[in-house]
Amino acid sequence: MNSGSQLSELFSVKLGFDVQTGCVSVGKFDGTHPCLACAAPGGKVIIHRPHHARSDGGSSGNRSDIEVLRFNTEVTQLCCGTLSDESENDILLIGSSDQLIGYDVENNSNVLSLNIPDGCLSIATGMIENGPNLVFVGGTCSIYGYDVKGNDQFWTVTGDDVSALALGPFLTDSPELIVGSRDANLRILNSQAEVLMEITEHDAIILLTKLSGRRFAFALANGTFGVYEGSTLLWSTKEKHHCSSLVGYDVNLDGTPELAVGWTDGKVSILSSTSGSVMFSYTLKSPTAGLVVSDYRLENRELLVAVSTDGRVTGLAIDSSHRHLTPTAPIIREDLSSKLRALQQRKKDLQAQVNAQSKQKTYLQQSSEIERLMQTTTVKTSIQPHHGSIALEVQTTTGIPIRAVVLFAEGMFEGESFVKHCNDPAQSKVTIDLVIPRLETFTIQVKTLAGSHSGHKFVVLEEAITFPKFGIFTRAEVSEPNGAVKFPVDKADISAVIDWINRNFLLHEPVHALIPAIGFTSSFGNIFIVLHGQDLVIGANNAELAATLLQSITSEVSLNKASQASSIFPSQVDQLEVTLRAITDLHSVRQRLSVEIADQSNLAKSLLLRAEDYRLMESFALMRETYAQLADVNRDLTKTYNIRNTNYEELVHQLKALNQFINRAADLYVGSARAEFISQCRVAIKANDMNKLLQLLKSGQPKRQHTIANV
Secondary structure, eight states: OOOOEEEEEEEEEEOSSOOOTTOEEEEOTTSSSOEEEEEETTTEEEEEOGGGOOTTOOOTTTOTTEEEEEOSSOOOEEEEEOOOTTOOOOEEEEEOSSEEEEEETTTTEEEEEEEOTTOOSEEEEEOSTTSOOEEEEEOSSEEEEEOTTSOEEEEEEOSSOEEEEEEEOSSSSSOEEEEEETTSEEEEEOTTOOEEEEEEOSSOEEEEEEOSTTEEEEEETTSEEEEEETTEEEEEEEOSSOEEEEEEEOTTSSSSOEEEEEETTSEEEEEOTTTOOEEEEEEOSSOEEEEEEEOTTSSSSOEEEEEETTSEEEEEEEOGGGTTOOTTHHHHHHHHHHHHHHHHHHHHHHHHHHHHHHHHHHHHHHOOHHHHHHHHOOEEEEEEEETTEEEEEEEETTOOOEEEEEEEOTTTSTTSEEEEEOOSSOOSEEEEEEOOSSSOOEEEEEEEEEOOSSOSOOEEEEEEEEEOTTTTOEEOOOOOOSEEEEEEOOHHHHHHHHHHHHHHSOOSSOOOOSSSOEEEEETTEEEEEEEETTEEEEEESSHHHHHHHHHHHHHHSOOTTGGGOEEEOHHHHHHHHHHHHHHHHHHHHHHHHHHHHHHHHHHHHHHHHHHHHHHHTTOHHHHHHHHHHHHHHHHHHHHHHHHHHHHHHHHHHHHHHHHHHHHHHHTTSOTHHHHHHHHHHHHHHHTTOHHHHHHHHHHSSOOOHHHHHHO
16 A cells, blocks of 8 residues: 555644544534543543643643543443434443443433443444434344434344444435444345345455445455445455554545545555545554544644544644645645556556567577467366365466466455465366355456476466356255245246346256256255246255345346245244243343342341441451351352353353344345334344244244234
């Protein structure tokens, strides 16, 4: 990454506390003055109020610009935003492993205190479509949306832990919720929790932020980051360091925010949201904990405020030599500089081509016959499923021996590359067995090194091959699977489904009809697809595989009646019943342990008071006996507390399994039917009626909302 021009430091303040990465936000708690809120280790939240500072300064212990809030648990997420239309004051939202607190900093009071059993892994505030302002909380495979009164107005499930949230009009003109999860999926939801778009990336999504228009930026756990405009990827790149913060910042005053990125090595970069080219940069002395944009000094201009993990707050803006530029000048400057860089790169490429041709001409005049063949050879590649893996065949057209093959495919290999060394005697054809980690379309870049047995010169041949999403499956006669999903299909859509099968499977012969049933097998399971009357039936060994097929078909083929899908998977019911019984038992045990802890705490308090009375009465023998009893009670209390913690961890694990099951079951429906199914599951969960939830999941078909409510 090019360094770009340097940003200048406008101010620097030391908070006096370390700051947790990703827990930095800015808000106007009095409605006027911006304040910085940061989470520190030990359950502390630091609020920097620069406009309340006295001129005498002082240490962090008595500084008037620093306020320290202390909680009984570690802070996992932190956000500022307004939830009420009646007040312009921002609320400080603090998330932990099991609680969400909305704190009114100005009035020193809690406006929200909610128990969040799924934990707070990500928080965002705003509205979807024309609804009220909500605080959205992403947890263990679930998303909640709470209003100012603490009522949950939004709920849905995801396939994995929700690691990032953002709000904005990404696909339509109304605000939507974009969700990033640990299973590398990006989903855009409307107010009905209906999935409008789903994109699969190559690693866990860790950061999301809205830019301008329908653009949003993302960052992955493997160091990749980039920008989407709606469903279109504008650009992405990968760095060896990881992103710790993303924010939109209009550095050149052209009305379009650029992308500001904070890095784990302390660098702060500002990139063009259109091309990804680096425009400005700055390096902090410690890793970046977070970036925010605010008129922090009330100078009628927004600044980029960077917070490092050692607690230093730095205000950044364009270098002083650029401050005289008019709002249109930065646009011209960026455009000219990017054109200049493009011309310089073009010049280098042309010069390299001239040099290469000159060397090749000289080389051909002096080289042997086999070396001349190396200059004219090409490579052929083919790929086929083979016994639970895929066989990639690479062959040179002129018979030149292959010395090594290097493969690149993001998300397919650990480390994203694979090298095959060909031992002597080297052959002109090499077959490589590859394992597919998941059902996904992969583009494999093949670089083949070819050369003679005794030579020291090689030619590098490049080829790209696309592996379809279901290419691991082979045609086979399979027994009827124990579950299926079916929906009506128009005759005009049958040919589109057949074309989809031919595109997404590696077939020796193309499919021409859906009667009789078409069977496939692989290490992921068996599937069959058949046209039964007017219904398209997708059978599979498990619901997850059938859901993957259904969602893939409906995402590429417009099937008007797919929302009428119904499904049945009896093998999944036993697993669901075990999970529901475990959740019920764990809830019961947790309540009993909570009562025991309360009783033991009261007993410990009474023993402590009794021991103190005996000390004042100088009855030391009774005092020692009472303290011995207190030690026993404290030991029992500690033991019970540890048991309750273990119980809580197991409860979270079972709730995650339940949310994942609901998500898999919901994926067996399309469009509004999926959102309705999730809504009905939520009604049953809120009523704590596990029998009703079990019947709903068994039915394989969403019922009308009033039916669920009146059962």
